[in-house]
Amino acid sequence: MSTTTKDDMTLLSSSHNKRRRNEKEGDEKTATTVTTNNNTNDTGTSRDYYFDSYAHHGIHEEMLKDTVRTETYKNAILNNKHLFRDKIVLDVGCGTGILSMFAAQAGAKHVYAIDCSDIVTKAKEIISLNGYDDSITVMKGKVEDTTELPNLKTFSTDNKVDIIISEWMGYFLLYESMLDTVLHARDKWLVPQNGIIFPDKATMYLCGVEDGMVKRDRIDFWSNVYGFDMSPIRDVALHEPIVDVIDSKQIITDTVPIFSVDLLTCSRASSKEYNNVNSFQSNFQLVTTRDDFLHGLISYFECEFTQVHAQTLRLSTSPFCHYTHWKQTVFYLQDVLTICENDDIVGVIDCKPNPNNDRDLDIQIQLVINGKFINNYQTQMMYRLR
Ligand SMILES: C[S@@+](CC[C@H](N)C(=O)[O-])C[C@H]1O[C@@H](n2cnc3c(N)ncnc32)[C@H](O)[C@@H]1O
Numbered sequence: 458m459s460t461t462t463k464d465d466m467t468l469l470s471s472s473h474n475k476r477r478r479n480e481k482e483g484d485e486k487t488a489t490t491v492t493t494n495n496n497t498n499d500t501g502t503s504r505d506y507y508f509d510s511y512a513h514h515g516i517h518e519e520m521l522k523d524t525v526r527t528e529t530y531k532n533a534i535l536n537n538k539h540l541f542r543d544k545i546v547l548d549v550g551c552g553t554g555i556l557s558m559f560a561a562q563a564g565a566k567h568v569y570a571i572d573c574s575d576i577v578t579k580a581k582e583i584i585s586l587n588g589y590d591d592s593i594t595v596m597k598g599k600v601e602d603t604t605e606l607p608n609l610k611t612f613s614t615d616n617k618v619d620i621i622i623s624e625w626m627g628y629f630l631l632y633e634s635m636l637d638t639v640l641h642a643r644d645k646w647l648v649p650q651n652g653i654i655f656p657d658k659a660t661m662y663l664c665g666v667e668d669g670m671v672k673r674d675r676i677d678f679w680s681n682v683y684g685f686d687m688s689p690i691r692d693v694a695l696h697e698p699i700v701d702v703i704d705s706k707q708i709i710t711d712t713v714p715i716f717s718v719d720l721l722t723c724s725r726a727s728s729k730e731y732n733n734v735n736s737f738q739s740n741f742q743l744v745t746t747r748d749d750f751l752h753g754l755i756s757y758f759e760c761e762f763t764q765v766h767a768q769t770l771r772l773s774t775s776p777f778c779h780y781t782h783w784k785q786t787v788f789y790l791q792d793v794l795t796i797c798e799n800d801d802i803v804g805v806i807d808c809k810p811n812p813n814n815d816r817d818l819d820i821q822i823q824l825v826i827n828g829k830f831i832n833n834y835q836t837q838m839m840y841r842l843r
Contacts, residue, residue, distance in 0.1 A: 488598025491581040511574035517553045523782040529772040533762040534559040541565045549623035549642045554580035556622045561592045568593040569606045600638050618646045620653040629786040630661045630758040631735045640725045656760040660717040665710035668752045703776040703785045710743040736809045743802040751796045753789040800828025818842040
Protein backbone atom coordinates (compact mmCIF):
# COMPACT_ATOMS: atom_id res chain seq x y z
CA MET A 458 0.00 0.00 0.00
CA SER A 459 1.23 3.49 -0.78
CA THR A 460 2.27 5.51 2.26
CA THR A 461 2.71 8.84 0.49
CA THR A 462 2.25 11.73 2.91
CA LYS A 463 1.14 15.27 2.12
CA ASP A 464 4.75 16.47 2.47
CA ASP A 465 5.86 13.78 0.05
CA MET A 466 3.22 14.96 -2.40
CA THR A 467 4.53 18.53 -2.12
CA LEU A 468 8.07 17.40 -2.82
CA LEU A 469 6.81 15.27 -5.69
CA SER A 470 4.77 17.94 -7.38
CA SER A 471 7.35 20.69 -6.94
CA SER A 472 9.94 18.46 -8.59
CA HIS A 473 7.72 18.13 -11.68
CA ASN A 474 7.16 21.83 -12.13
CA LYS A 475 10.46 22.52 -13.75
CA ARG A 476 12.99 20.72 -15.81
CA ARG A 477 15.83 20.47 -13.38
CA ARG A 478 19.23 18.89 -13.49
CA ASN A 479 20.07 16.01 -11.24
CA GLU A 480 21.26 16.90 -7.81
CA LYS A 481 21.18 13.40 -6.50
CA GLU A 482 23.82 12.86 -3.87
CA GLY A 483 26.25 9.99 -4.32
CA ASP A 484 26.08 9.77 -8.12
CA GLU A 485 28.68 7.38 -9.44
CA LYS A 486 31.86 9.16 -10.41
CA THR A 487 32.41 7.05 -13.51
CA ALA A 488 29.66 6.04 -15.88
CA THR A 489 28.78 2.38 -15.70
CA THR A 490 26.86 0.34 -18.25
CA VAL A 491 23.36 -0.25 -17.00
CA THR A 492 21.98 -3.66 -16.24
CA THR A 493 18.24 -4.16 -16.33
CA ASN A 494 16.42 -4.12 -13.02
CA ASN A 495 13.28 -6.22 -13.27
CA ASN A 496 12.07 -5.42 -9.77
CA THR A 497 9.07 -3.24 -10.60
CA ASN A 498 8.43 -2.62 -6.88
CA ASP A 499 11.73 -0.77 -6.64
CA THR A 500 10.25 2.68 -7.13
CA GLY A 501 12.02 5.88 -6.08
CA THR A 502 10.94 7.81 -3.02
CA SER A 503 9.81 11.44 -3.09
CA ARG A 504 13.23 12.39 -1.68
CA ASP A 505 14.93 10.70 -4.67
CA TYR A 506 12.67 12.61 -7.03
CA TYR A 507 13.44 15.85 -5.22
CA PHE A 508 17.16 15.43 -5.79
CA ASP A 509 16.77 13.76 -9.17
CA SER A 510 13.73 15.21 -10.90
CA TYR A 511 14.61 13.42 -14.15
CA ALA A 512 14.17 10.05 -12.40
CA HIS A 513 10.39 10.41 -12.47
CA HIS A 514 8.53 9.51 -15.66
CA GLY A 515 6.34 12.64 -15.37
CA ILE A 516 9.02 15.00 -16.63
CA HIS A 517 9.81 12.66 -19.54
CA GLU A 518 6.12 12.39 -20.36
CA GLU A 519 5.96 16.19 -20.65
CA MET A 520 9.04 16.28 -22.90
CA LEU A 521 7.94 13.36 -25.11
CA LYS A 522 4.44 14.81 -25.49
CA ASP A 523 5.97 18.11 -26.61
CA THR A 524 5.52 17.14 -30.25
CA VAL A 525 7.25 20.25 -31.61
CA ARG A 526 10.35 19.24 -29.66
CA THR A 527 10.31 15.48 -30.20
CA GLU A 528 9.15 15.54 -33.85
CA THR A 529 11.89 18.03 -34.74
CA TYR A 530 14.55 15.65 -33.39
CA LYS A 531 12.82 12.69 -35.04
CA ASN A 532 12.71 14.45 -38.41
CA ALA A 533 16.29 15.68 -38.08
CA ILE A 534 17.48 12.11 -37.46
CA LEU A 535 15.17 9.94 -39.57
CA ASN A 536 15.11 12.25 -42.59
CA ASN A 537 18.91 12.21 -42.61
CA LYS A 538 19.66 8.50 -42.58
CA HIS A 539 22.59 9.14 -44.93
CA LEU A 540 24.31 11.00 -42.06
CA PHE A 541 23.66 8.26 -39.49
CA ARG A 542 24.24 5.10 -41.53
CA ASP A 543 27.19 3.15 -40.02
CA LYS A 544 28.12 6.06 -37.75
CA ILE A 545 28.98 6.12 -34.04
CA VAL A 546 26.56 8.32 -32.10
CA LEU A 547 26.70 9.73 -28.56
CA ASP A 548 23.39 10.71 -26.91
CA VAL A 549 24.21 13.23 -24.15
CA GLY A 550 21.49 12.98 -21.46
CA CYS A 551 19.49 10.15 -23.06
CA GLY A 552 16.54 10.19 -20.61
CA THR A 553 14.13 7.48 -21.79
CA GLY A 554 16.42 6.69 -24.74
CA ILE A 555 14.14 8.19 -27.38
CA LEU A 556 16.85 9.99 -29.39
CA SER A 557 19.16 6.97 -29.19
CA MET A 558 16.43 4.76 -30.64
CA PHE A 559 15.81 7.26 -33.48
CA ALA A 560 19.55 7.14 -34.21
CA ALA A 561 19.57 3.31 -34.18
CA GLN A 562 16.49 3.32 -36.45
CA ALA A 563 18.37 5.66 -38.79
CA GLY A 564 21.08 3.00 -39.18
CA ALA A 565 23.80 4.07 -36.73
CA LYS A 566 26.51 1.44 -36.27
CA HIS A 567 26.49 2.01 -32.52
CA VAL A 568 24.91 4.48 -30.10
CA TYR A 569 26.20 5.40 -26.62
CA ALA A 570 23.37 6.66 -24.40
CA ILE A 571 24.51 8.38 -21.17
CA ASP A 572 22.40 9.83 -18.38
CA CYS A 573 23.14 10.50 -14.72
CA SER A 574 19.53 10.09 -13.64
CA ASP A 575 17.91 6.87 -12.43
CA ILE A 576 15.73 7.05 -15.57
CA VAL A 577 18.53 5.15 -17.38
CA THR A 578 17.39 1.95 -15.70
CA LYS A 579 14.11 2.37 -17.57
CA ALA A 580 15.94 3.47 -20.74
CA LYS A 581 17.86 0.18 -20.65
CA GLU A 582 14.62 -1.80 -20.32
CA ILE A 583 12.95 0.20 -23.10
CA ILE A 584 15.92 -0.25 -25.43
CA SER A 585 15.89 -4.04 -24.81
CA LEU A 586 12.13 -4.21 -25.26
CA ASN A 587 12.42 -2.53 -28.65
CA GLY A 588 15.21 -4.81 -29.84
CA TYR A 589 18.13 -2.34 -29.76
CA ASP A 590 20.25 -4.11 -27.13
CA ASP A 591 23.05 -4.78 -29.61
CA SER A 592 23.17 -1.33 -31.15
CA ILE A 593 22.79 0.91 -28.06
CA THR A 594 25.01 0.89 -24.95
CA VAL A 595 23.28 2.59 -22.03
CA MET A 596 25.51 4.13 -19.36
CA LYS A 597 24.65 5.71 -16.03
CA GLY A 598 26.78 8.61 -14.86
CA LYS A 599 27.65 12.22 -15.47
CA VAL A 600 29.06 12.81 -18.93
CA GLU A 601 31.81 14.90 -17.31
CA ASP A 602 32.89 11.95 -15.16
CA THR A 603 32.75 9.37 -17.94
CA THR A 604 36.25 8.27 -18.78
CA GLU A 605 35.57 5.86 -21.62
CA LEU A 606 32.89 4.60 -23.95
CA PRO A 607 33.06 0.78 -23.76
CA ASN A 608 34.44 -0.93 -26.89
CA LEU A 609 34.60 2.36 -28.79
CA LYS A 610 37.90 1.22 -30.33
CA THR A 611 36.15 -1.75 -31.94
CA PHE A 612 33.79 0.63 -33.77
CA SER A 613 36.13 3.52 -34.46
CA THR A 614 39.89 3.40 -34.95
CA ASP A 615 40.38 6.99 -33.74
CA ASN A 616 38.33 6.34 -30.57
CA LYS A 617 35.89 9.13 -31.46
CA VAL A 618 32.18 9.44 -32.20
CA ASP A 619 30.85 10.88 -35.48
CA ILE A 620 27.67 12.47 -34.15
CA ILE A 621 26.48 13.97 -30.85
CA ILE A 622 22.74 14.24 -30.28
CA SER A 623 21.39 16.02 -27.23
CA GLU A 624 18.33 17.84 -26.00
CA TRP A 625 20.10 20.12 -23.52
CA MET A 626 17.99 23.29 -23.69
CA GLY A 627 16.49 24.66 -20.48
CA TYR A 628 14.13 27.53 -19.75
CA PHE A 629 15.69 30.78 -20.97
CA LEU A 630 17.84 28.37 -23.01
CA LEU A 631 20.64 28.30 -20.44
CA TYR A 632 18.82 27.32 -17.25
CA GLU A 633 19.95 23.82 -16.20
CA SER A 634 23.49 24.57 -17.44
CA MET A 635 23.57 21.51 -19.68
CA LEU A 636 25.20 23.29 -22.62
CA ASP A 637 28.59 22.92 -21.00
CA THR A 638 28.00 19.16 -20.68
CA VAL A 639 27.49 18.88 -24.46
CA LEU A 640 30.60 20.97 -25.16
CA HIS A 641 32.54 18.79 -22.75
CA ALA A 642 31.42 15.69 -24.69
CA ARG A 643 32.30 17.44 -27.98
CA ASP A 644 35.84 18.25 -26.85
CA LYS A 645 36.40 14.75 -25.53
CA TRP A 646 34.77 12.50 -28.13
CA LEU A 647 33.63 14.19 -31.32
CA VAL A 648 35.78 13.61 -34.43
CA PRO A 649 37.65 16.86 -35.10
CA GLN A 650 36.86 16.85 -38.85
CA ASN A 651 33.24 16.89 -40.07
CA GLY A 652 31.75 16.02 -36.66
CA ILE A 653 28.00 16.52 -36.40
CA ILE A 654 26.04 17.97 -33.46
CA PHE A 655 22.22 17.85 -33.44
CA PRO A 656 21.28 20.68 -32.97
CA ASP A 657 24.38 22.77 -33.64
CA LYS A 658 23.14 26.36 -33.19
CA ALA A 659 20.97 28.20 -30.67
CA THR A 660 19.85 31.82 -30.39
CA MET A 661 17.94 33.64 -27.68
CA TYR A 662 15.66 36.60 -28.45
CA LEU A 663 14.15 39.47 -26.46
CA CYS A 664 11.05 41.62 -27.02
CA GLY A 665 8.57 43.80 -25.07
CA VAL A 666 5.20 42.56 -23.86
CA GLU A 667 1.79 43.80 -22.74
CA ASP A 668 0.80 41.42 -19.94
CA GLY A 669 -1.35 43.40 -17.51
CA MET A 670 -3.68 40.55 -16.58
CA VAL A 671 -0.99 38.11 -15.50
CA LYS A 672 1.16 40.79 -13.87
CA ARG A 673 -1.84 41.80 -11.74
CA ASP A 674 -2.57 38.14 -10.93
CA ARG A 675 0.98 36.96 -10.16
CA ILE A 676 2.77 40.10 -8.92
CA ASP A 677 0.34 42.85 -7.83
CA PHE A 678 -1.80 40.19 -6.10
CA TRP A 679 0.62 40.38 -3.16
CA SER A 680 -0.11 44.09 -2.54
CA ASN A 681 -3.56 43.30 -1.18
CA VAL A 682 -4.36 39.77 0.03
CA TYR A 683 -7.73 39.70 1.81
CA GLY A 684 -7.03 43.30 2.82
CA PHE A 685 -3.46 42.64 4.05
CA ASP A 686 -0.40 44.20 2.49
CA MET A 687 1.91 41.31 1.55
CA SER A 688 4.16 43.43 -0.65
CA PRO A 689 7.39 41.90 0.76
CA ILE A 690 6.41 38.82 -1.26
CA ARG A 691 5.59 41.03 -4.26
CA ASP A 692 9.22 42.16 -4.26
CA VAL A 693 10.42 38.55 -4.34
CA ALA A 694 7.92 37.54 -7.04
CA LEU A 695 8.85 40.52 -9.22
CA HIS A 696 12.49 39.46 -9.26
CA GLU A 697 11.78 35.91 -10.36
CA PRO A 698 11.22 35.49 -14.11
CA ILE A 699 7.99 33.61 -14.84
CA VAL A 700 7.84 30.79 -17.39
CA ASP A 701 4.49 31.24 -19.09
CA VAL A 702 2.70 31.14 -22.42
CA ILE A 703 2.58 34.53 -24.12
CA ASP A 704 0.16 35.15 -26.97
CA SER A 705 1.86 36.66 -30.00
CA LYS A 706 -0.75 39.47 -29.93
CA GLN A 707 0.82 40.63 -26.64
CA ILE A 708 4.16 41.39 -28.28
CA ILE A 709 4.43 45.17 -28.68
CA THR A 710 8.02 45.70 -29.88
CA ASP A 711 10.24 44.26 -32.54
CA THR A 712 12.40 41.29 -31.53
CA VAL A 713 16.18 41.22 -31.22
CA PRO A 714 18.74 38.45 -30.72
CA ILE A 715 20.62 38.69 -27.41
CA PHE A 716 22.70 35.52 -27.33
CA SER A 717 23.75 32.92 -29.84
CA VAL A 718 25.99 29.93 -29.71
CA ASP A 719 27.50 27.68 -32.36
CA LEU A 720 28.07 24.35 -30.63
CA LEU A 721 30.50 23.19 -33.32
CA THR A 722 32.92 26.07 -32.90
CA CYS A 723 32.39 27.89 -29.58
CA SER A 724 34.91 27.52 -26.78
CA ARG A 725 33.76 26.44 -23.32
CA ALA A 726 34.99 29.68 -21.72
CA SER A 727 34.07 32.57 -23.98
CA SER A 728 35.96 35.43 -22.32
CA LYS A 729 37.92 36.20 -19.17
CA GLU A 730 35.14 38.06 -17.41
CA TYR A 731 32.40 35.77 -18.71
CA ASN A 732 34.38 32.59 -18.22
CA ASN A 733 31.36 30.34 -18.27
CA VAL A 734 29.41 29.22 -21.29
CA ASN A 735 26.17 30.13 -19.50
CA SER A 736 27.21 33.78 -19.14
CA PHE A 737 26.69 36.59 -21.58
CA GLN A 738 26.13 40.32 -21.81
CA SER A 739 24.28 41.95 -24.66
CA ASN A 740 23.28 45.49 -25.57
CA PHE A 741 19.89 45.71 -27.25
CA GLN A 742 17.59 48.24 -28.82
CA LEU A 743 13.86 47.65 -29.22
CA VAL A 744 11.34 49.78 -31.08
CA THR A 745 7.70 49.66 -30.00
CA THR A 746 5.26 48.64 -32.70
CA ARG A 747 1.99 50.16 -31.39
CA ASP A 748 0.42 52.34 -28.68
CA ASP A 749 0.01 50.16 -25.59
CA PHE A 750 1.21 49.49 -22.02
CA LEU A 751 4.56 47.83 -21.48
CA HIS A 752 4.66 45.42 -18.52
CA GLY A 753 7.88 43.59 -19.18
CA LEU A 754 10.21 41.83 -21.57
CA ILE A 755 10.09 38.23 -22.72
CA SER A 756 12.76 35.91 -23.94
CA TYR A 757 12.51 32.81 -26.10
CA PHE A 758 14.97 30.72 -28.10
CA GLU A 759 15.41 28.84 -31.35
CA CYS A 760 17.72 25.92 -32.15
CA GLU A 761 18.94 24.96 -35.58
CA PHE A 762 20.02 21.70 -37.15
CA THR A 763 22.13 23.20 -39.95
CA GLN A 764 23.96 19.97 -40.87
CA VAL A 765 20.83 18.24 -42.18
CA HIS A 766 20.18 17.65 -45.89
CA ALA A 767 18.90 20.66 -47.89
CA GLN A 768 17.05 23.05 -45.58
CA THR A 769 18.08 23.88 -42.00
CA LEU A 770 15.60 22.49 -39.45
CA ARG A 771 14.50 24.94 -36.77
CA LEU A 772 13.01 24.28 -33.34
CA SER A 773 11.38 27.51 -32.17
CA THR A 774 9.91 28.48 -28.80
CA SER A 775 8.68 31.82 -30.14
CA PRO A 776 5.19 33.02 -29.16
CA PHE A 777 4.62 33.30 -32.93
CA CYS A 778 5.10 29.51 -33.28
CA HIS A 779 3.37 26.44 -31.82
CA TYR A 780 3.37 25.80 -28.05
CA THR A 781 6.35 24.04 -26.54
CA HIS A 782 6.86 23.04 -22.90
CA TRP A 783 9.58 25.73 -22.68
CA LYS A 784 6.87 28.40 -23.17
CA GLN A 785 8.45 31.87 -22.86
CA THR A 786 10.33 33.53 -19.99
CA VAL A 787 8.78 36.76 -18.72
CA PHE A 788 10.66 39.53 -16.89
CA TYR A 789 8.16 41.97 -15.37
CA LEU A 790 9.22 45.59 -14.83
CA GLN A 791 8.51 47.50 -11.61
CA ASP A 792 6.31 50.06 -13.42
CA VAL A 793 3.69 49.93 -16.15
CA LEU A 794 4.83 52.17 -19.01
CA THR A 795 2.56 54.00 -21.41
CA ILE A 796 4.30 53.54 -24.71
CA CYS A 797 3.50 54.71 -28.23
CA GLU A 798 4.42 53.32 -31.63
CA ASN A 799 8.11 53.94 -32.46
CA ASP A 800 9.23 54.65 -28.89
CA ASP A 801 12.79 53.66 -28.23
CA ILE A 802 13.95 51.11 -25.61
CA VAL A 803 17.69 50.81 -25.20
CA GLY A 804 19.19 48.41 -22.71
CA VAL A 805 21.73 45.87 -21.54
CA ILE A 806 21.03 42.31 -20.41
CA ASP A 807 23.62 40.50 -18.37
CA CYS A 808 23.37 36.82 -17.38
CA LYS A 809 25.65 34.85 -15.06
CA PRO A 810 25.36 31.72 -12.94
CA ASN A 811 24.66 32.63 -9.32
CA PRO A 812 27.94 32.49 -7.35
CA ASN A 813 26.36 30.42 -4.54
CA ASN A 814 24.43 28.01 -6.76
CA ASP A 815 25.70 27.82 -10.31
CA ARG A 816 22.51 26.13 -11.53
CA ASP A 817 20.60 29.38 -10.85
CA LEU A 818 21.00 32.29 -13.24
CA ASP A 819 21.37 35.93 -12.14
CA ILE A 820 19.97 38.12 -14.89
CA GLN A 821 20.25 41.91 -14.80
CA ILE A 822 18.30 44.11 -17.20
CA GLN A 823 18.97 47.86 -17.51
CA LEU A 824 16.66 49.98 -19.63
CA VAL A 825 16.30 53.53 -20.86
CA ILE A 826 13.02 54.41 -22.58
CA ASN A 827 12.40 57.53 -24.62
CA GLY A 828 9.15 58.18 -26.44
CA LYS A 829 6.14 60.34 -27.03
CA PHE A 830 5.03 60.36 -23.37
CA ILE A 831 8.19 59.00 -21.74
CA ASN A 832 11.27 61.10 -21.26
CA ASN A 833 14.43 59.28 -20.23
CA TYR A 834 12.76 56.62 -18.04
CA GLN A 835 15.56 54.51 -16.53
CA THR A 836 15.37 51.27 -14.61
CA GLN A 837 17.64 48.47 -13.51
CA MET A 838 16.12 45.12 -12.50
CA MET A 839 17.87 42.10 -11.02
CA TYR A 840 16.25 38.67 -11.56
CA ARG A 841 17.09 35.19 -10.33
CA LEU A 842 15.95 32.20 -12.41
CA ARG A 843 15.80 29.28 -9.99
C1 LIG B 1 16.05 17.47 -21.22
S1 LIG B 1 16.33 15.80 -20.79
C2 LIG B 1 16.33 15.01 -22.36
C3 LIG B 1 16.04 13.54 -22.30
C4 LIG B 1 15.98 12.82 -23.67
N1 LIG B 1 17.19 13.01 -24.43
C5 LIG B 1 14.80 13.30 -24.49
O1 LIG B 1 15.03 13.97 -25.49
O2 LIG B 1 13.65 13.00 -24.12
C6 LIG B 1 18.01 15.90 -20.32
C7 LIG B 1 18.58 14.65 -19.68
O3 LIG B 1 19.97 14.90 -19.47
C8 LIG B 1 20.37 14.33 -18.24
N2 LIG B 1 21.57 15.05 -17.78
C9 LIG B 1 21.65 16.33 -17.37
N3 LIG B 1 22.93 16.66 -17.09
C10 LIG B 1 23.66 15.55 -17.32
C11 LIG B 1 25.06 15.25 -17.20
N4 LIG B 1 25.93 16.17 -16.81
N5 LIG B 1 25.48 13.99 -17.51
C12 LIG B 1 24.58 13.04 -17.90
N6 LIG B 1 23.25 13.29 -18.04
C13 LIG B 1 22.80 14.51 -17.76
C14 LIG B 1 19.14 14.47 -17.34
O4 LIG B 1 19.14 13.50 -16.30
C15 LIG B 1 18.00 14.29 -18.34
O5 LIG B 1 17.51 12.96 -18.35
